[in-house]
Amino acid sequence: MSAATLSNAEIKSLYAEALAKLGAGQPEEALPIFGRIIESNPRLPEPIWQAARIFGEFDMYDRALDHAAAAARLKPAEPAVWATWADLASLDGSKEAERAFLDAVKSSQLPPAIRIRLQDRFGAQRRASRPDVAGVPDQALARISQLIARGDFPAARQTAAKLLSAHPRSALLHNMLGTILSGLERGPESLAALRSAQKIDPFYAEAWLNEANELRRQGRMEDALRAYRAAIARAPDMEAALQRYVTLLNQQTQPGRAARYAERLVRLYPDSVPARIAYGNTLMLLRDHHRAAEMLEKALVLSKNGSAEAMVVLSQVYSHLDRDAEAADLIERALILRPDNVMALNKKASLLQTAGRFEEADRMFRIALDHSPLDGDLFRNFIVSYKVKPGDPIVGQMQAAMARPDLPDRSRLSFAFALGKALEDQKDYTAAFPYIRQANDLTRKLYPYDISVRLAEVAAMQKSMRGFDWAGTRVPGTSDAAPVFVTGMPRSGTTLVEQIIASHSRVTGAGELAVLQGACQRLLMTRPDGYDDIRRLVDVAHPDIAAMGHAFIRELGERFPGSDIITDKSITTYMYIGLVKLALPNARIIVVRRDPRDTLLSIYKNRFPEGTHLYAYDLRDLANYYATFVEMVEFWRGETPDWFTEVQYETLVANPEEESRKLIAAAGLDWEEACLNFHQNKRKVDTLSVYQVRQPISGGSVKAWQRYEAELAPMIDTLRERGLLPD
Numbered sequence: 001m002s003a004a005t006l007s008n009a010e011i012k013s014l015y016a017e018a019l020a021k022l023g024a025g026q027p028e029e030a031l032p033i034f035g036r037i038i039e040s041n042p043r044l045p046e047p048i049w050q051a052a053r054i055f056g057e058f059d060m061y062d063r064a065l066d067h068a069a070a071a072a073r074l075k076p077a078e079p080a081v082w083a084t085w086a087d088l089a090s091l092d093g094s095k096e097a098e099r100a101f102l103d104a105v106k107s108s109q110l111p112p113a114i115r116i117r118l119q120d121r122f123g124a125q126r127r128a129s130r131p132d133v134a135g136v137p138d139q140a141l142a143r144i145s146q147l148i149a150r151g152d153f154p155a156a157r158q159t160a161a162k163l164l165s166a167h168p169r170s171a172l173l174h175n176m177l178g179t180i181l182s183g184l185e186r187g188p189e190s191l192a193a194l195r196s197a198q199k200i201d202p203f204y205a206e207a208w209l210n211e212a213n214e215l216r217r218q219g220r221m222e223d224a225l226r227a228y229r230a231a232i233a234r235a236p237d238m239e240a241a242l243q244r245y246v247t248l249l250n251q252q253t254q255p256g257r258a259a260r261y262a263e264r265l266v267r268l269y270p271d272s273v274p275a276r277i278a279y280g281n282t283l284m285l286l287r288d289h290h291r292a293a294e295m296l297e298k299a300l301v302l303s304k305n306g307s308a309e310a311m312v313v314l315s316q317v318y319s320h321l322d323r324d325a326e327a328a329d330l331i332e333r334a335l336i337l338r339p340d341n342v343m344a345l346n347k348k349a350s351l352l353q354t355a356g357r358f359e360e361a362d363r364m365f366r367i368a369l370d371h372s373p374l375d376g377d378l379f380r381n382f383i384v385s386y387k388v389k390p391g392d393p394i395v396g397q398m399q400a401a402m403a404r405p406d407l408p409d410r411s412r413l414s415f416a417f418a419l420g421k422a423l424e425d426q427k428d429y430t431a432a433f434p435y436i437r438q439a440n441d442l443t444r445k446l447y448p449y450d451i452s453v454r455l456a457e458v459a460a461m462q463k464s465m466r467g468f469d470w471a472g473t474r475v476p477g478t479s480d481a482a483p484v485f486v487t488g489m490p491r492s493g494t495t496l497v498e499q500i501i502a503s504h505s506r507v508t509g510a511g512e513l514a515v516l517q518g519a520c521q522r523l524l525m526t527r528p529d530g531y532d533d534i535r536r537l538v539d540v541a542h543p544d545i546a547a548m549g550h551a552f553i554r555e556l557g558e559r560f561p562g563s564d565i566i567t568d569k570s571i572t573t574y575m576y577i578g579l580v581k582l583a584l585p586n587a588r589i590i591v592v593r594r595d596p597r598d599t600l601l602s603i604y605k606n607r608f609p610e611g612t613h614l615y616a617y618d619l620r621d622l623a624n625y626y627a628t629f630v631e632m633v634e635f636w637r638g639e640t641p642d643w644f645t646e647v648q649y650e651t652l653v654a655n656p657e658e659e660s661r662k663l664i665a666a667a668g669l670d671w672e673e674a675c676l677n678f679h680q681n682k683r684k685v686d687t688l689s690v691y692q693v694r695q696p697i698s699g700g701s702v703k704a705w706q707r708y709e710a711e712l713a714p715m716i717d718t719l720r721e722r723g724l725l726p727d
Contacts, residue, residue: 219408253611376414488592549583
């Protein structure tokens with residue numbers, strides 16, 4: 001039966017099913033069910049209202065607001081519907097959305113008191129709520145605030161509790177008590193008090209803000225994000241709520257979602273240092289490093305060079321822009337201001353690490369670890385370049401941290417990755433793998449992944465580029481520069497290959513730039529329904545293809561002035577080989593291959609930056625993702641067989657001189673002996689292989705998968721089924 005002819009019983013059943021999906025935390029599955037009901041009967045307000053809420057949760061505000069307005073027209077006296085519309089207009093943040101709501105609510109059938117409260121968030125209470133003090137004397141409230149400011153939480157709690165016995169309906173007092181209990185690290189009691197404040201006054205934005213802060217303290221990040229959104233919905237211009245929401249989204253590696261709120265935050269508070277730091281961090285995560293630098297440089301000026309946090313984040317941006325001397329100087333300045341600043345200590349240690357100064361990095365990491373003994377990320381960063389010997393007490397230290405029941409999952413998974421590596425260093429492989437598995441399981445729990453998205457992406461990309469006359473096509477006006485691209489799966493040996501090439505006197509190793517690859521993706525995704533056809537692109541957009549290459553070479557020139565040949569080790573280049581060569585006909589492309597069992601094990605053992613390589617945390621997904629890599633390489637072998645060179649990792653480490661000579665020739669260079677002594681190259685290496693590439697070439701990691709053959713069975717079986725195991 002079609003949606004247009006659903007019976008009342010079917011609608012009731014579908015609505016119950018959709019509500020169950022919502023209750024199970026599956027809004028993306030509930031939405032199409034509500035859609036079927038709306039299509040069948042567009043006069044039912046409830047499913048329209050639910051759809052509005054879901055669209056809002058996905059930041060799809062145009063559709064959310066349209067649905068909220070429709071629900072309000074159908075149910076003009078329902079406060080919950082109007083509250084949802086007000087929340088969505090607040091979160092959207094546009095004057096148009098605000099105006100549309102205010103115009104409509106004036107003629108609503110709501111009680112005047114509710115209508116006024118809904119309107120107030122766009123007027124007198126847009127930056128802060130003004131809850132009813134419920135008869136509590138001002139001097140008593142001031143006394144509690146003074147005690148909180150001094151950090152005297154026991155005295156503040158006693159005073160607040162005494163006042164609450166006399167004024168149990170004071171939302172303000174419940175909120176204060178919740179803040180106090182959070183300071184005492186009494187999480188469940190804190191949340192109970194804050195929710196009492198919300199129940200008394202549902203429009204009290206600060207009660208939601210403080211709940212978000214407490215949830216964040218507990219490591220419940222998704223719940224904290226929802227509470228920050230609730231605070232913004234009730235006070236759309238509240239600086240603290242916007243800034244902390246943006247910061248947490250950045251920490252969750254959701255800069256695309258954070259950007260709209262970060263821009264709004266700086267527009268509202270242009271002279272706020274925390275606002276500019278939050279936006280600068282967002283821009284850095286979006287790889288808009290030049291704008292990030294401008295934003296953070298302004299933050300430093302506004303702080304009168306007094307913000308250690310701005311210095312640390314700007315240092316990270318300068319590192320991305322290869323302004324390493326300035327980055328190091330900023331860290332030194334930050335440590336003068338705040339010698340115990342863990343971010344600055346960690347960054348200084350990381351800079352030393354990427355420069356190959358491992359003993360100095362170790363000392364700096366240990367200082368940071370003393371200040372922050374429960375920071376799993378810090379331990380994981382340290383372990384990357386530190387060899388753990390038998391009996392090293394750091395293993396017990398990490399195990400003790402993991403035994404704490406209050407350790408957040410994010411820190412726990414980093415400790416687990418670090419322990420896996422530490423126990424491998426000690427050759428205790430039996431003990432290592434359970435930690436490796438736990439680390440991956442926790443990461444997958446935090447970052448669910450659907451491999452079908454990748455399969456569809458690869459199929460669509462191949463369809464858009466199959467059968468084109470690549471060899472016979474020349475795009476006019478392209479650059480004659482000849483960069484060298486090194487590509488392949490992560491952990492396949494791409495860093496080693498780039499290091500060998502970058503040891504040549506004519507070559508500068510740039511690491512993973514991901515500039516041209518992002519431009520290729522954007523060029524191909526010009527159609528709203530997927531990838532554009534390469535024939536149309538070449539016919540219509542060939543100036544864009546040429547401009548893409550010129551822009552890339554121009555950025556290389558700005559970042560590496562005076563360099564002759566530059567390598568780019570962005571691993572996704574293999575997806576765009578044909579397009580890269582159209583834009584830069586003289587480019588050389590090296591594809592690195594390695595036994596998939598070793599490649600995928602190495603991926604599985606390592607933690608990547610949050611939100612990236614999400615396929616990496618499940619053994620079957622790893623194997624299926626590897627299959628798409630092979631598919632793309634084979635696709636380009638069929639389309640452009642002479643446009644790239646393949647290097648086999650195992651052959652390279654078994655015959656380093658012979659294979660290195662072939663590699664250098666494939667890069668279009670004459671042989672130099674320095675390429676065989678790549679481990680002596682002092683250039684910055686900012687990858688998980690930072691330690692390995694400082695060592696002479698070795699086959700020690702070949703067939704490492706055999707240590708865990710039984711544990712890796714799901715991955716190996718999938719590789720075998722796909723015909724991807726080497727002979």
